[in-house]
Amino acid sequence: xxxxxxxxxxxxxxxxxxxxxxxxxxxxxxxxxxxxxxxxxxxxxxxxxxxxxxxxxxxxxxxxxxxxxxxxx
Amino acid sequence: xxxxxxxxxxxxxxxxxxxxxxxxxxxxxxxxxxxxxxxxxxxxxxxxxxxxxxxxxxxxxxxxxxxxxxxxxxxxxxxxxxxxxxxxxxxxxxxxxxxxxxxxxxxxxxxxxxxxxxxxxxxxxxxxxxxxxxxxxxxxxxxxxxxxxxxxxxxxxxxxxxxxxxxxxxxxxxxxxxxxxxxxxxxxxxxxxxxxxxxxxxxxxxxxxxxxxxxxxxxxxxxxxxxxxxxxxxxxxxxxxxxxxxxxxxxxxxxxxxxxxxxxxxxxxxxxxxxxxxxxxxxxxxxxxxxxxxxxxxxxxxxxxxxxxxxxxxxxxxxxxxxxxxxxxxxxxxxxxxxxxxxxxxxxxxxxxxxxxxxxxxxxxxxxxxxxxxxxxxxxxxxxxxxxxxxxxxxxxxxxxx
Numbered sequence: 001x002x003x004x005x006x007x008x009x010x011x012x013x014x015x016x017x018x019x020x021x022x023x024x025x026x027x028x029x030x031x032x033x034x035x036x037x038x039x040x041x042x043x044x045x046x047x048x049x050x051x052x053x054x055x056x057x058x059x060x061x062x063x064x065x066x067x068x069x070x071x072x073x
Numbered sequence: 074x075x076x077x078x079x080x081x082x083x084x085x086x087x088x089x090x091x092x093x094x095x096x097x098x099x100x101x102x103x104x105x106x107x108x109x110x111x112x113x114x115x116x117x118x119x120x121x122x123x124x125x126x127x128x129x130x131x132x133x134x135x136x137x138x139x140x141x142x143x144x145x146x147x148x149x150x151x152x153x154x155x156x157x158x159x160x161x162x163x164x165x166x167x168x169x170x171x172x173x174x175x176x177x178x179x180x181x182x183x184x185x186x187x188x189x190x191x192x193x194x195x196x197x198x199x200x201x202x203x204x205x206x207x208x209x210x211x212x213x214x215x216x217x218x219x220x221x222x223x224x225x226x227x228x229x230x231x232x233x234x235x236x237x238x239x240x241x242x243x244x245x246x247x248x249x250x251x252x253x254x255x256x257x258x259x260x261x262x263x264x265x266x267x268x269x270x271x272x273x274x275x276x277x278x279x280x281x282x283x284x285x286x287x288x289x290x291x292x293x294x295x296x297x298x299x300x301x302x303x304x305x306x307x308x309x310x311x312x313x314x315x316x317x318x319x320x321x322x323x324x325x326x327x328x329x330x331x332x333x334x335x336x337x338x339x340x341x342x343x344x345x346x347x348x349x350x351x352x353x354x355x356x357x358x359x360x361x362x363x364x365x366x367x368x369x370x371x372x373x374x375x376x377x378x379x380x381x382x383x384x385x386x387x388x389x390x391x392x393x394x395x396x397x398x399x400x401x402x403x404x405x406x407x408x409x410x411x412x413x414x415x416x417x418x419x420x421x422x423x424x425x426x427x428x429x430x431x432x433x434x435x436x437x438x439x440x441x442x443x444x445x446x447x448x449x450x451x452x453x454x455x456x457x458x459x460x461x462x463x464x465x466x467x468x469x470x471x472x473x474x475x
Contacts, residue, residue, distance in 0.1 A: 004419065005412045005445060030375075048376045048412055052441070070448040 003047030005070050008032060008056075011063035015039040020060055027055040074283050074306035077120045079162045080298045081279035084256070085263075088248050091275045095164035104145035107163035108138040114166040115141055118278075119148040119158030122306065129153040134166060155309060167275060172265035173234075174198050175246050176280075177253040185213045188225065188250060192232045194265035195277075208232050216254055222247040241274055242266070256294065257287035314389055318368065321381045328374030328405065330382040338363025340430065340471055341386035341395035343379070343414060345370035349400035349460065356464035357396070362471060365392045373405045379413020380420065387421040387428060394430040396467035401456055407434045407442030415449050426450035430470040433463035 014020050021040035024033040030049040033056065034041040056064045076084070079097045086092060096107035097120070108115050119131030126132045131151045135141040145161050172194035180187040191209045193201045202209045210231035214224050225246040229239055245266065253261040260282035267277045288295065288302075305311050311319070318333025329345070340362050344353040350369045357364050366386055370379065386395055397414050399405070411432065418425040432446055435456035446453040454463060 004416050048416065051406070051409070068444075070445045 002044050003050075003069065005068065006047045006050040007067040007069055008042055008047060008050070009065040009067060010040060010042065011060075014060055014063045020063075023059050024056055024064070027059050029053060029055070032056075074285050074288065074304075075122045076281040076283065076298070076300075076306075077122065077159065078118065078279060079120055079160070080300065081281040082162075082276065083298055084252065084281060084294070085276055085279055088252060090245060090248055090263075091273065093165040093167055093275055093277075095162055097160050097162055098145065099160045101142040101145040104161060104163055105138045105142040108135060108141035111163065111165045115163050116166045117141060117144045117148060118162045118164065119151060119153065120160045120162055121153045121156040121158050123154040123156055126153050131158060167267055167277070168270055169265075169267035169277070170270055171268040172277070173242065173268070173274075174201070174262075174264045175249055175266060176260065176262035176264065177250050177258070178260045178262075180213060183213050186216055186250070186253060188212045188214065188228050188246070190228045190232060190246065192234055198264070214250065220247075220250060220254070225250060237272060238268070241272065245274060245276075256281075256291055257284045258282060259284050314366070314385070317385055318366075318382070321378060321385060324381075325375050325378045328370070328372035328378060330368070330370045330374040330378040332367070332369040333382075333385070334367040335389075336364050336366055337391070338365045339391050339393045340467060341365045341389065341392040342368060343370060343383060343386065343395055343397040343410075344368060344399060346400035346402050346405060346434075347371070349398070352400070353396075353398045353460055353464055356461045357468060359461075360465045360468040362464065362468035365389055370399070370410065371402075371405050373409065374413070376409055376412045376416065379410050380417040383414045383417025384421050387418065387423060394428055394467075394471065396430045396464070397432045397434065398460060398463050398467070399434040399436075400460065402434060402436035404437065405434075406437050407439040408445060409438070409442075410434055411442040411445040415445060415451065424450075426452075430467040431463050433458060433460065 016039055021035040025035040030046055030051060032043055032046045032050060034043050082092055094111045098104045098107050115135050117133050117135060119126055129151055131148050131153050133144040133148060135144050141163060148161055149158055174191040174194035176189045177186055189211050191198060191201050193205060193208045210228045212224060212228040222243055226243045229242050229246060249261050249263060258281060260280060262280040263276050265277050267275050312335045314335045315333050318331050322329060322331025342364050344350045354364055354367050386392060415425045418428040426449060429451045432451050432453040443453055
């Protein structure tokens with residue numbers, strides 16, 4: 001189930017980058033990212049737990065976007 | 074959380090407080106064996122968490138093993154303030170020449186522990202304080218500075234106890250004070266302490282209340298006493314609603330969204346923060362509101378935890394709306410709670426704008442939280458609206474005679 005308040009958009013390149021995927025999974029404090037053999041997965045059930053810490057943005061500058069759905073009209 | 078008498082006495086025994094021989098039994102046959110082992114007249118006491126056992130018939134005296142067995146069977150079905158005994162304590166009967174009272178508890182106003190002592194034990198201490206104030210002493214002491222037996226001695230002496238009685242009582246009362254501090258108790262009481270004909274003193278009955286938040290620190294003690302993690306030890310058994318609330322809190326380690334207590338009103342409360350729950354609950358009542366529940370949220374619960382608590386409260390029969398109110402928060406985030414309660418409403422099939430009577434949580438990340446509330450049309454306010462006023466607004470929304 002997608003988030004009601006938060007969405008995360010990831011550059012398709014990141015999904016192929018196993019190292020970056022693992023790094024994203026490591027830094028996210030609420031486990032939104034999951035690194036698997038298939039690459040990077042977004043755990044939709046955890047999207048609304050995002051604490052807006054921006055650690056994912058620091059790990060993958062320009063390749064991850066946090067969308068606050070409640071700011072959209 | 075309250076201890077049964079036998080548990081309180083087990084704790085007292087660890088610290089050398091004098092007591093008569095005793096055994097906890099769970100069958101008439103065991104009561105008979107206990108009587109024989111103790112070897113003389115016994116008192117059998119039903120183990121319940123409330124007072125009033127004697128009046129209810131859950132305390133009986135036995136002069137023979139047959140009597141002990143019969144008394145066990147008679148005590149177990151007896152209800153004491155709605156509770157049946159979980160077991161029976163068989164204890165040697167002592168010939169007492171005088172009874173005394175001693176208790177240590179917290180004085181919320183003085184913000185210090187207070188020792189209450191009386192040389193008129195065995196009866197209601199409030200009544201003694203009213204009718205014989207010179208027989209009751211109240212002595213505050215520090216929970217930080219080293220504790221001296223002198224404090225206990227002065228408290229006992231203040232009621233007129235002197236000589237060898239004073240010297241013999243002092244170490245007992247001093248140990249009670251130390252127990253209170255060491256185990257994070259909210260009540261350590263011996264009532265009565267009995268004086269025997271030969272001048273010795275023994276503990277006849279004891280009450281211990283442990284601060285619920287200290288359960289983790291004293292897990293080893295609780296394990297040794299056989300007190301399980303699932304034993305709430307409240308004044309009454311938890312309702313299904315309360316058990317569900319505890320489950321919501323236990324499922325996720327992040328923050329607190331629990332301590333749910335059921336009431337029969339129509340306004341659900343999602344409340345908390347630094348004493349905010351009690352203040353807000355009282356404020357709702359003061360405004361004539363009828364709370365459906367009490368609860369405590371804080372410590373930055375996860376979105377899912379706040380959501381599940383909201384769903385639980387909204388799903389309670391009779392709940393028309395919820396009021397989401399907290400003191401000014403620092404570590405708890407306004408936006409996280411807002412996400413939780415709004416999604417809880419939606420997942421309950423309700424419009425957040427209708428279901429949430431008021432959202433008053435000022436503090437960390439409030440701007441972000443208010444954006445969420447605006448998006449869903451929920452009425453909210455910041456710290457310029459007092460908790461009391463916010464409670465009033467919530468009650469007003471419930472309509473007259475809420």
